[in-house]
Amino acid sequence: MAMNDLYNASLMDHVSHPDYKYEMDDATSTHEGVNPSCGDDLVLQVRMGEDGRIAEAAYTGHGCAVSQASADMMSDLMVGKTPEEAIGLCRLFGEMIRGSEKDPARLEELDEASCLSSVSHMPARVKCAELAWRTLEEMLEHGDGVTTTEGEG
Amino acid sequence: MSGLSFPSAPVAGGPADIRTNPFRPDFPLLASDEGLAFLDSAATAQRPACVLEAQRRFYETMNANPLRGLYRLSVEATQAIDDARAHVARFIGAGDPDEVVFTRNTSESLNLVARSLAPTLLGPGDEVAITIMEHHSNLIPWQQVCAATGAKLVYLRPNEDFVITPEEVADKVGPRTKLVSVAHVSNVLGVENPVRAIADAAHAVGALVVVDAAQSVPHVRVDVSELGCDLMAFSAHKLMGPMGVGVLWGRRDVLESMPPFLTGGEMIDSVTETGAVWAPIPQKFEAGTQDAAGIYAFDAGLSYIEGKGRDVLEERERALASYLCARLVDVPHVDVVGPTDPAAHVGAVSFNLGDIHPHDVASLLDMDDVAIRAGHHCAQPLLAWMGIESCCRASVAFYNDAADVDRLADGLGRVWEVFHGNE
Structure with missing residues (x-):
């Protein structure tokens, strides 16, 4: 079932050995993402290159395996992308995670992050998966700040 | 079976033997x-077939708007609610069925109490005491009314053994305390709080005592006179009943002194162009059409518990x-x-x-x-x-x-x- 797909070796590898979980010295933008329903707290940093493309993306903070792995996959994907391309990918991820985009050809653009598509069957985990992506989209559209996803009870 | 004492170890193969499951x-x-191991009854319980059947039976054989009708069906629906009210009163050791108010859930019961009491009870310099382990439903209403009236919200905190000690109560409940509202059982820690001792301390300084019994009534015998509280709230849906039915029990004199929370249909004696006379309790607090089928099914749920x-x-x-x-x-x-x-x-x-x-x-x-x-x-x-x-x-x-x-x-x-x- 979907869960076996989700907690696969690829996801667990991003959790155990993240490539982009560190604090950046020379970030050009910093944006915090908070998910009050589970206390997930993510600080996303981006360094824009002189060519107008994302030169580096990294994150710190804490959260569940789904949100941490998602942040790591996203940081990898975004290197070399223009802000417009990055925002487009964030929106595509949102569409995948909410189940409205299922076309495998389009989801290929998300590279490894497309393995999180099974989260669309788990409404309670959608906010975990999209925390990093929503944070990046907010950062690129509105600059530094804090983004909070709506919480439970 | 009530009144019998049980040996410390359940009878093997008996209904209390957790290695078997007759339920x-x-x-x-x-x-x-x-294949389901359902371990979330603190959020909501499952319901026995007799409760589901009762809900259906109401709509199939008794459906009419209670209280106002003069024909047979409406009289039956009214009787169903009266019977359920009396049953709830017996279940919690309350002598007077009129002291049982039906609401939607524990949250609504507690909001009713906070909103109704605050304007006359609370002001700057007064204090409301709750515990740090309250569910948001027994926390935010008090935050809100304290902010609105200038009263201070004070938290009782447990010691390292998760016990609220007499010293803590003596430290936090004093002459400024106007009301104490505490969870009987914590929905997170699972501990039972010393409500009787807290209530006695609160009454000694003239404060009212409210108990959130949402997590206790489903598991332990709760008797309002033994608890010593003035008001108590709980939900049917954790107690075999349907979602959408809650209970507020209150001492008659306390309920009678409180203004209504919601106003409108079914909670008045008479209305003129310029004013209204409230109905007596409990109708004063039951504006609008009640979930009569749910209340009737809740009655069946209590009977199921007593039957077992x-x-x-x-x-x-x-x-x-x-x-x-x-x-x-x-x-x-x-x-x-x-x-x-x-x-x-x-x-x-x-x-x-x-x-x-x-x-x-x-x-x-x-x-x-x-x-x-x-x-x-x-x-x-x-x-x-x-x-x-x-x-x-x-x-x-x-x-x-x-x-x-x-x-x-x-x-x-x-x-x-x-x-x-x-x-």
């Missing part, structure tokens, strides 16, 4: 989903909660959030599994068809005070058995392996 077949959802024997069910649930805590304490890497003494738990045990996020734990357990809750359990100030972001919670009811708890304990071992291999 599961009574619950259609559990009977039709044999309240003492038997309570003994079985104590055994289950105790076993749940003992098994969890023994699982490697499990940290119980709350007392590790199995006897200290009523219904629920919260925990974390090493550094694994509770959402991951719950999702992976779901793969094994083990249903638990994970998150902040609507008690964020408690978790913040304890220095944790979130936790897992497993909770039992009498329709659970030892095998359900074993499934959880074994499942946690597999969750650990997903994250850490066999280290």
Whole structure:
């Protein structure tokens, strides 16, 4: 079932050995993402290159395996992308995670992050998966700040 | 069965023996989903077939708007609500059915109390005391009315054994205290608070006492006169009844002194162009059409509990909660959030599994068809005070058995392996 797909070796590898979980010295933008329903707290940093493309993306903070792995996959994907391309990918991820985009050809653009598509069957985990992506989209559209996803009870 | 005492160890094979389960077949959802280990009854209980049938029977044979009709069906619907009200009163040891107000749920009952009492009871310099372990439903209403009236919200905090001590009560409840509102049983820690002692201290300084009994009434015998409270709130949906029915019990003189919370139909004696005369209690607090079918079905749920024997069910649930805590304490890497003494738990045990996020734990357990809750359990100030972001919670009811708890304990071992291999 979907869960076996989700907690696969690829996801667990991003959790155990993240490539982009560190604090950046020379970030050009910093944006915090908070998910009050589970206390997930993510600080996303981006360094824009002189060519107008994302030169580096990294994150710190804490959260569940789904949100941490998602942040790591996203940081990898975004290197070399223009802000417009990055925002487009964030929106595509949102569409995948909410189940409205299922076309495998389009989801290929998300590279490894497309393995999180099974989260669309788990409404309670959608906010975990999209925390990093929503944070990046907010950062690129509105600059530094804090983004909070709506919480439970 | 009430009134009999039971030996310390349940009779083998008897209804309180958690190795057997004579109750599961009574619950259609559990009977039709044999693989499910449902360990989230603190959020909402499952319902026996007789409750579901009662709800349907109301609409099929008795459906009419209660209170106002003069024809047979409406009289029957009115009688159904009156009978249920009297049954609820007996169930909680209240002598007067008029002291039982039907609401939608515990949250509405507590909002009713806070909103109704605050304008005349509270002002600058006054204090409202609650515990740090309140569910948000017994916390935010008091935050709101304190902010509106200038009163101060004071928190009673438990000691390292999760006990609210007499010293803490003496320290926080004093001449400025106008009202004390406490959870009887914590929905996170699973501990029973010393409500009687808190109530006595509050009454000694002239304060009113409100009890959130949402987590206690389903598991232990609650008698309002023994608790010593003035008002008490709980929900039907954790007590075999349907969702959408709640109870506020209040002492007659207290309820009569309180203005209505919601106004409109069915809560008045007479209305003119310029004013209205309120109906007597309980109708004064029951504006609009009640969930009569739900209330009728709730009545059937209480009858189910009594038919099985309240003492038997309570003994079985104590055994289950105790076993749940003992098994969890023994699982490697499990940290119980709350007392590790199995006897200290009523219904629920919260925990974390090493550094694994509770959402991951719950999702992976779901793969094994083990249903638990994970998150902040609507008690964020408690978790913040304890220095944790979130936790897992497993909770039992009498329709659970030892095998359900074993499934959880074994499942946690597999969750650990997903994250850490066999280290």
